[in-house]
Amino acid sequence: MNTTSPLWPAVLDHIRFDSPDPDALADFYRDGLGMAKIRIAPDLYLMNGPQRRLLIGKGEKNGQPFAAFSLQSDTQLRAVREMLLANDVELQPSPTPLFRDDALAVKDPDGRIAVFCLPADNVASGSHEGLRAAKFSGRLQHVVVATTDLDRLGAFYEKKLGFTLSDTVCAGEETGPDAPAAVNFYRADVEHHSFAAFLAKTVRSDHHCYETTCWNDIRDWADHLAEMGCTPWWGPGRHGVGRNLFFMAKDPDGNNFELSAELEHMPRIMPPRRWPNTQATGNAWGKAWDRMKSTGADRTVEAE
């Protein structure tokens, strides 16, 4: 177990989504998630809400080309740079205008970019004051991907980038050290995961999540989104792994987003655990979402 990674602590700061119609997708996140919609370049929107921000740009539907994690200090940035160079990780041009110019960008084995730096201080903020959903608590907290080679992707995030493995869900009910993995959850601070990867039939975005403060926040978000015609397709429930209350819904492009509360905290020294692949592991209150049976665009939990 790695308890000396310079990546600790880091938190998810923003992610980018691509859409054939970024203007319409940005409208959804403005009204649905309470984020100011700021056009910062042709076909590129900064969505800025309380404790949450996204970039939405023109591109292939369901594209999620990068995730950006913020660091605490220049000292930490230097240490992360040294770690990446020592691990022979090739640095890429930074894709995000929301971080400083000295951001560290790396390409993972699936071609997705991870960025590490401190936020730039010259970014337009806009105003989310008048937006109904801006009064609801929801901190952008984790991003999850699907991959066809979990062992390779997981090794990159853990061994090369310095994320800490929190939990592994095994492919079957056997949880021994040699049992193949179906899901890996990684953290870079005490929150159970800020990044996770599911084994699936295709490489794709899986979901992103906003952490709220309590069960009543989950209720308020569900009421608000339902009034917009955006109803949960999975949950409310409680994940077995991470123990968080949750529901999951889809934006107009079909990207899954999650509202969560009570996500487990794990101290840095806590060793990773291994879980059987059961319904209760995915959802203690009911059905799980089996990514190996899902294309990501369907509503597999309902269909089963």
Ligand SMILES: [Fe+2]
């Ligand atoms: Fe999640």
